[in-house]
Amino acid sequence: xxxxxxxxxxxxxxxxxxxxxxxxxxxxxxxxxxxxxxxxxxxxxxxxxxxxxxxxxxxxxxxxxxxxxxxxxxxxxxxxxxxxxxxxxxxxxxxxxxxxxxxxxxxxxxxxxxxxxxxxxxxxxxxxxxxxxxxxxxxxxxxxxxxxxxxxx
Numbered sequence: 550x551x552x553x554x555x556x557x558x559x560x561x562x563x564x565x566x567x568x569x570x571x572x573x574x575x576x577x578x579x580x581x582x583x584x585x586x587x588x589x590x591x592x593x594x595x596x597x598x599x600x601x602x603x604x605x606x607x608x609x610x611x612x613x614x615x616x617x618x619x620x621x622x623x624x625x626x627x628x629x630x631x632x633x634x635x636x637x638x639x640x641x642x643x644x645x646x647x648x649x650x651x652x653x654x655x656x657x658x659x660x661x662x663x664x665x666x667x668x669x670x671x672x673x674x675x676x677x678x679x680x681x682x683x684x685x686x687x688x689x690x691x692x693x694x695x696x697x698x699x700x701x702x
Contacts, residue, residue, distance in 0.1 A: 574628075576632040576637055577638055577640040578640075579628040579630060579632075579633045580628075580633050580636070580640040580641075580642050582628055583629065583633075584640075584643075586620050586628075587620070587625075589616065590621070593614075593616045593617050594688065594689065596610075596613040597610055597613045597669075597673075597685050598685065600681075601678060601682050601685065607676050610673045611673040611674065613673075614666070614669045614670045614672070614681075615670055615673075617666050617669060618666040618667055618669065621663040621665075622666070626656075631649070634646055643700050643701045644700065645698075645700065645701055647699060648699040654698065655695075658694055658698070658699075659695075661691045661694065662688070662691040665687040665690070665691045666688055668684045668687060668688075669685060669687070669688050671684070672684040672685075
């Protein structure tokens, strides 16, 4: 679990550093990819919530938890490189300009998201719906903390 958290922190801290692979991705594609990744994570959060409110399917919850943790630990922060702080053509960004300036704050929030996501995976692996519900709440809170500070309304 620590490896994923460290990877997430390093990925977010790379906001101002474009690696060779990411440097080849156009800024508008970076915006598109990061929006898609967060939408995918959100969809999986909804799937877990539906399981908690309805019939609990442990396999479905495990798959969704792993998908969320994959996004959290993917190094997605590299998709917030210079040139992506403003909307480009049809690709709209919802990131506030402060996200690109307060990298230490962003790195902490990314680490919190990764840690909460890893807790969700552990809870899902346990099969304990109450533990999943608590961990799901922590992931949601980590998302909200970043949105409150760095997402345009």
